[in-house]
Amino acid sequence: GAGVSQSPSNKVTEKGKDVELRCDPISGHTALYWYRQSLGQGLEFLIYFQGNSAPDKSGLPSDRFSAERTGGSVSTLTIQRTQQEDSAVYLCASSQRQRNEKLFFGSGTQLSVL
Amino acid sequence: TQLLEQSPQFLSIQEGENLTVYCNSSSVFSSLQWYRQEPGEGPVLLVTVVTGGEVKKLKRLTFQFGDARKDSSLHITAAQPGDTGLYLCAGADTNAGKSTFGDGTTLTVKP
Numbered sequence: 001g002a003g004v005s006q007s008p009s010n011k012v013t014e015k016g017k018d019v020e021l022r023c024d025p026i027s028g029h030t031a032l033y034w035y036r037q038s039l040g041q042g043l044e045f046l047i048y049f050q051g052n053s054a055p056d057k058s059g060l061p062s063d064r065f066s067a068e069r070t071g072g073s074v075s076t077l078t079i080q081r082t083q084q085e086d087s088a089v090y091l092c093a094s095s096q097r098q099r100n101e102k103l104f105f106g107s108g109t110q111l112s113v114l
Numbered sequence: 115t116q117l118l119e120q121s122p123q124f125l126s127i128q129e130g131e132n133l134t135v136y137c138n139s140s141s142v143f144s145s146l147q148w149y150r151q152e153p154g155e156g157p158v159l160l161v162t163v164v165t166g167g168e169v170k171k172l173k174r175l176t177f178q179f180g181d182a183r184k185d186s187s188l189h190i191t192a193a194q195p196g197d198t199g200l201y202l203c204a205g206a207d208t209n210a211g212k213s214t215f216g217d218g219t220t221l222t223v224k225p
């Protein structure tokens with residue numbers, strides 16, 4: 001596609017429920033990143049994919065968070081048993097190969113846990 | 115852990131004024147990027163600096179990379195309301211495969 005697409009754009013859920021966030025990267029971009037952003041703050045790294053493998057999962061806050069990427073394209077970030085502190089904007093970005101100096105971001109998913 | 119500190123955190127100025135935003139780290143990065151983010155959108159890349167001491171200009175924006183590749187600055191001349199947004203610096207480590215972001219500077223330019 002022309003840009004990075006994320007869905008849903010907004011998600012409201014109840015504490016304890018599981019959620020899935022989807023990211024469609026730019027076609028041909030082999031690297032994919034998930035970041036989390038609290039209101040007006042910087043970006044917190046979560047996980048990075050090169051192809052379908054995840055060389056760096058160091059940013060995942062707990063074992064409730066997991067992510068996968070299939071076919072070297074679409075990625076899904078899953079949060080199990082959501083907590084109120086999980087509320088944030090979840091941003092996905094892609095880049096060509098290991099050119100992580102140029103990230104293209106989606107518009108993010110605003111997650112609200114009530 | 116590589117950390118990037120940005121200052122100031124908030125900046126509110128009048129149209130036509132000049133401003134400088136700083137991005138500092140104790141770590142060396144292979145390159146450094148500046149992004150601008152508007153509400154409800156993802157960050158958009160403004161510039162990448164690679165060489166120590168490098169200066170790049172983008173219209174009224176001037177970006178500088180420190181000689182030691184640990185810090186950077188963004189200078190805006192004659193700011194306009196359209197410059198309003200969250201400015202983020204990010205350090206890239208090609209060995210690690212990920213970018214580390216600062217906490218951002220929220221700029222408001224009043225007409």
